[in-house]
Structure formats: C-alpha cells, structure tokens
Amino acid sequence: MAKTYELTDVEEPNLLEEQFDYSLPPKIKFVDPIYEEIDGELIKFDPQEALQRDLVITDTTFRDGQQARPPYTVEQQVKLFDMMAKLSGPNGVIRQTEFFLYTKNDRQALDDCRALGHTYPEVTSWIRADKGDFRLVKEAGVKETGMLTPSSDYHIFYKLKKNRRQAFNDYLEVVEAAWEAGIRPRCHLEDVTRADIEGYVMPFVSELVKRSEQVDPDLHVKIRLCDTMGFGVPSPGAALPRSIPKLIHRMVNDCGVPQDCLEWHGHNDFHKVHINGATAWLYGCNAVNTTLFGFGERTGNPPLEGAIIEYISLYGDLCGIEPMMIQEMADYMRSIGVDIAPNFPFVGRDFNTTRAGIHAGGLRSDERIYNIFDTTALFNRPPRVAITDKTGVDGVALWVNNFLELKGDEKLSKIKVHKIARWVTDQYEVHARMSAITDEELEEQVKTHLSEHYTVYLEKVSRKAS
Amino acid sequence: MERDEIKERVYKIITQVLKIDAEQVQEDQGFTTDLGAESVQSIELMAGFEEEFDIEMDEDDALAVQTVGGAIDFIGTYVD
Numbered sequence: 001m002a003k004t005y006e007l008t009d010v011e012e013p014n015l016l017e018e019q020f021d022y023s024l025p026p027k028i029k030f031v032d033p034i035y036e037e038i039d040g041e042l043i044k045f046d047p048q049e050a051l052q053r054d055l056v057i058t059d060t061t062f063r064d065g066q067q068a069r070p071p072y073t074v075e076q077q078v079k080l081f082d083m084m085a086k087l088s089g090p091n092g093v094i095r096q097t098e099f100f101l102y103t104k105n106d107r108q109a110l111d112d113c114r115a116l117g118h119t120y121p122e123v124t125s126w127i128r129a130d131k132g133d134f135r136l137v138k139e140a141g142v143k144e145t146g147m148l149t150p151s152s153d154y155h156i157f158y159k160l161k162k163n164r165r166q167a168f169n170d171y172l173e174v175v176e177a178a179w180e181a182g183i184r185p186r187c188h189l190e191d192v193t194r195a196d197i198e199g200y201v202m203p204f205v206s207e208l209v210k211r212s213e214q215v216d217p218d219l220h221v222k223i224r225l226c227d228t229m230g231f232g233v234p235s236p237g238a239a240l241p242r243s244i245p246k247l248i249h250r251m252v253n254d255c256g257v258p259q260d261c262l263e264w265h266g267h268n269d270f271h272k273v274h275i276n277g278a279t280a281w282l283y284g285c286n287a288v289n290t291t292l293f294g295f296g297e298r299t300g301n302p303p304l305e306g307a308i309i310e311y312i313s314l315y316g317d318l319c320g321i322e323p324m325m326i327q328e329m330a331d332y333m334r335s336i337g338v339d340i341a342p343n344f345p346f347v348g349r350d351f352n353t354t355r356a357g358i359h360a361g362g363l364r365s366d367e368r369i370y371n372i373f374d375t376t377a378l379f380n381r382p383p384r385v386a387i388t389d390k391t392g393v394d395g396v397a398l399w400v401n402n403f404l405e406l407k408g409d410e411k412l413s414k415i416k417v418h419k420i421a422r423w424v425t426d427q428y429e430v431h432a433r434m435s436a437i438t439d440e441e442l443e444e445q446v447k448t449h450l451s452e453h454y455t456v457y458l459e460k461v462s463r464k465a466s
Numbered sequence: 467m468e469r470d471e472i473k474e475r476v477y478k479i480i481t482q483v484l485k486i487d488a489e490q491v492q493e494d495q496g497f498t499t500d501l502g503a504e505s506v507q508s509i510e511l512m513a514g515f516e517e518e519f520d521i522e523m524d525e526d527d528a529l530a531v532q533t534v535g536g537a538i539d540f541i542g543t544y545v546d
Contacts, residue, residue: 357505393509413525418506418513425506 025309025373027316034282036236036245043249050282051314053259057307058289059084059097060265062109063126064301065291066100076336077109078116080292083329085118089320092120093311094304095287098146101125101136110140124186129170131177144184146224147174151201152191164200175208179215186222188265193231197240197250205255222261223251224289227276230269230299234279244276248283263287268299277302278310292329293340293347305346323378346379353384357392360385364398387437389428393421399442400450404457412453419449467545473538479514480534483507493535519545
C-alpha cells in the first residue's frame with residue numbers, strides 16, 4: 001500500500017535556491033555516489049571525488065570543428081582563439097586547443113594564436129600516425145600532439161588494411177618517435193566504442209602506460225577515447241564497448257592511465273554527445289574534448305559552451321569563466337556567415353524566447369518562471385517573447401515592456417497595449433497570416449499606438465549612444 | 467454616479483466591443499462564458515471602461531471580474 005504524504009503548507013514559496021540560484025546556471029547537486037557493476041563487482045564512483053580532480057575542457061574547434069565546414073581564415077582562427085582564451089579565464093578551464101599542421105594556413109594560424117601570449121588554451125597539434133609528420137610538429141614548436149591510432153577492427157582491418165599486431169606495433173613506433181622528438185604523444189583511439197576492449201584496446205593502452213614509465217612525466221602518453229560514431233552510452237549497466245563508465249574504469253583502474261591523461265572525444269550521431277562528455281567527467285576522465293557550438297564531423301562534437309555551462313553547474317561557481325564571451329563568439333560566428341539554429345541552447349536566436357501566451361504571462365509576472373537562469377546578467381540576453389497567434393495579450397505586453405526597456409512600476413499593463421494586441425490578433429484572424437510578427441512590425445505599432453512612450457524610448461537610446 | 471448610469475454606459479461599451487445588441491446583455495452574464503469574449507476582447511473591454519469613465523483600474527483586480535454586474539459594481543468603486 002502506498003505511503004501517505006502530508007502536505008507541507010508554507011507562507012513563503014520554497015524556490016530551492018540552493019540548486020536554483022538564479023544568478024548562475026542551476027547547480028547539479030549530488031547527494032549519493034554512483035554504482036556500476038563491473039565483472040560482478042560493485043564499483044563506486046563518487047561525484048564529489050570527481051569535483052576534486054582537475055576537470056578541464058579541451059577544444060578541437062580548429063581541427064574536428066573545421067572538418068565539417070570550409071576552412072576558417074587565419075584571421076578568423078586568431079579572433080576565435082582570443083575570445084576562447086577570455087571565455088576560459090585565468091584558471092584554464094579550456095585547457096588546450098589543437099590545430100592542423102598540414103597547410104601554410106594551418107601553421108600560420110597556430111603561430112599567430114600563440115603570439116597572442118595567452119597561457120590558456122595551450123596550443124597542441126594533430127597529425128596522422130606517421131613518423132614523418134613529427135618534422136612538422138617540431139618545426140611548429142608544439143609540445144604535445146594528437147595522433148590517429150584507430151582502435152576498432154573496422155578501422156584496423158578495413159581502413160588501414162592491417163591486422164591488430166601490425167597496428168599495435170606501428171602505433172608504438174610512432175609513439176616512440178614522438179618521444180625521441182621530445183614531443184608528448186596523445187593517442188586518439190579512434191572508434192573505441194566499437195573496438196574489442198579486452199582483446200586490443202587494453203593491451204595497447206597498457207603497453208603505452210608501461211612505456212610511459214620510461215620517459216619524463218611531462219611526456220607521458222595521453223589517451224583520447226574517441227567515440228567516433230557516437231555509439232557511447234552513459235547508462236549504468238550498458239555493455240562494453242559502448243559503456244562509458246566501464247570503458248573509463250578499464251582505462252584508469254585496469255590499465256593504469258592517470259586521470260589527467262585521459263580525455264573523452266564524442267560525436268552526436270545519437271543525440272548523446274553532451275551527456276556522454278559529462279558522464280566521462282564523473283566516471284574518472286579529466287578532460288572533455290569539445291568544439292564551439294558543437295560544429296564537427298557529421299553531427300558534431302560536444303558543444304564547448306554546453307561543457308562550460310555544465311562545468312559551472314557542477315562546481316556552482318564561475319571558476320574564472322567569462323560567460324558573456326559565449327554570446328560574443330556566437331555573434332562573431334554569425335558575422336562570418338555561420339548559421340546557428342534558432343533553438344540552439346544558450347546561443348540560438350530563440351533559446352530564451354517564448355511564443356506561448358501562458359509562458360509570456362509567467363515571464364511577465366516573474367521571469368524566473370520561464371527563464372533558465374539570469375541570462376541578462378550572464379549573457380546580456382533577456383528572455384524574449386516572439387509574437388504569434390498563440391502569444392496572447394500577455395506576450396504583447398511583455399514584448400512592449402522589453403522593447404521600451406520599462407522596469408518595475410513603469411511597466412505598461414495589458415490594458416495599455418490593447419490596440420497593439422488587437423492589431424496582432426487581426427493579422428491572424430482577419431488577414432490569415434501564417435508567419436510570426438517581426439520586431440520591426442511591432443516597433444511600428446508601438447510608434448503608432450504608444451507614441452509618447454516611443455519618444456521617451458528614442459531619447460533614452462539616443463542618450464545611451466552619445 | 468448612480469448605478470443605473472454606470473450600467474447604461476457599461477452596456478454601451480460591451481455592445482461596441484463584443485458587437486452585440488444591448489438586449490442580449492444581462493447583469494448575471496459572464497463575459498467569457500455567456501457573452502463569448504475572447505482574450506483580446508476582455509482587455510478591450512477593460513480599456514473601453516477606463517476610457518468611458520476616465521479611470522485607471524488595477525489590471526489584476528479588473529480581470530478577476532467575471533460578470534457584467536460585477537463590472538458595474540467594480541467600476542462603481544472607482545467613480546465614487
């Protein structure tokens with residue numbers, strides 16, 4: 001029989017502000033550990049322990065991010081890199097970003113970015129598993145390079161036309177060549193979520209860890225777990241090779257990979273790209289590899305700005321991050337012709353725009369009801385309402401008050417905007433309009449029906465401009 | 467102002483906004499339930515009353531009024 005629960009009546013609303021402090025993205029609060037059964041043993045993963053580690057974001061906007069689009073110019077890369085450094089802040093939350101080295105354009109971009117003198121993100125490179133490519137890395141003066149070391153039989157047999165032993169030996173030769181060149185190797189285990197973990201991945205990674213012991217700690221090999229096709233699954237109980245918890249446990253506990261040498265690189269083919277990265281952090285991987293706005297091969301990579309917000313939510317603190325830069329980067333991307341979907345979280349034109357009249361009514365009463373956090377303070381993006389036949393008078397009042405920048409007692413009531421609301425209604429009911437009302441059309445209505453307020457608004461704008 | 471005068475002027479606004487005849491309006495009728503006022507029309511009624519009586523009503527209180535008779539009494543509290 002179900003338990004009976006007594007209603008707790010309260011005088012004041014309980015807004016659960018310990019988790020929903022409106023000034024920040026809502027905190028992800030853990031009160032219990034996570035358990036995963038691996039080989040019949042119950043393994044405990046403690047999120048509190050995860051937060052004690054040096055969790056970082058790494059970036060591949062200029063590598064994987066460029067594979068999905070026409071190349072950025074050198075100037076564009078330098079501009080984005082500079083903004084990324086500001087977003088990252090002094091603690092280096094965005095710890096590294098990687099560059100191609102193959103074209104003159106690639107090398108120029110790397111040099112110019114480094115010349116800006118930012119501590120973070122550190123500049124690394126990306127090459128094929130080819131010993132000859134180390135010449136490029138050395139010439140570029142880069143201390144760490146990623147290299148392709150595909151791990152599934154799909155890649156080893158069908159792409160590289162090798163067998164496992166050949167791949168194993170060839171990759172190790174390239175790693176040794178990196179060390180000889182004084183460069184830290186980062187092995188990108190391509191397609192690891194479709195690989196034979198016990199039969200190939202673990203022997204290879206164990207060998208890398210063993211050989212790392214022979215070199216300076218600054219040169220210890222890093223492992224990037226590449227979920228190349230987005231097959232990774234965050235759920236406890238899932239089987240290898242798709243289980244992210246088990247995969248990370250194998251790497252850390254069974255192969256001895258230090259957590260600060262482990263990185264997750266995801267793809268979004270199954271809509272799991274962000275949660276998979278966040279899961280990797282919690283289960284023992286220190287770095288999550290991302291791209292700005294998730295642009296990357298096919299369906300893309302974990303969005304950098306999503307990881308930034310996740311980071312703030314986990315720590316409950318900005319950690320030196322400058323979130324406003326996210327919007328500046330989005331504006332810059334738009335200015336160079338990059339499309340960002342209107343509903344894309346945090347940066348899309350409509351990410352905090354409501355069209356539903358009942359939501360607009362809520363926003364008008366208290367914006368916290370239908371806004372995710374203080375997007376005005378953190379992003380300079382106040383919640384907005386787009387006017388359609390569904391928005392109602394509440395939506396029109398909210399739009400008008402936002403447009404006229406009226407606050408508190410200055411705000412106009414629904415009664416005061418009734419002529420504009422009538423005009424909107426007639427657009428749909430009389431003129432059978434099918435599209436949303438544009439801001440320009442609404443401004444014209446404000447000018448016509450609220451001319452005194454419009455004049456005050458223009459004076460305000462003029463004062464600001466001067 | 468006498469209640470009858472308020473009633474007469476309220477009826478005038480209702481017939482103008484809802485485009486119905488005065489004979490169709492009764493005090494016990496609800497604006498939305500009986501007279502079919504839609505969302506925008508409810509606001510237009512409020513605006514019409516404000517203009518007619520040269521008053522400024524509290525929006526939330528005004529919108530809480532459901533019936534014609536209720537509106538007459540509510541406006542009465544302002545014109546008195």
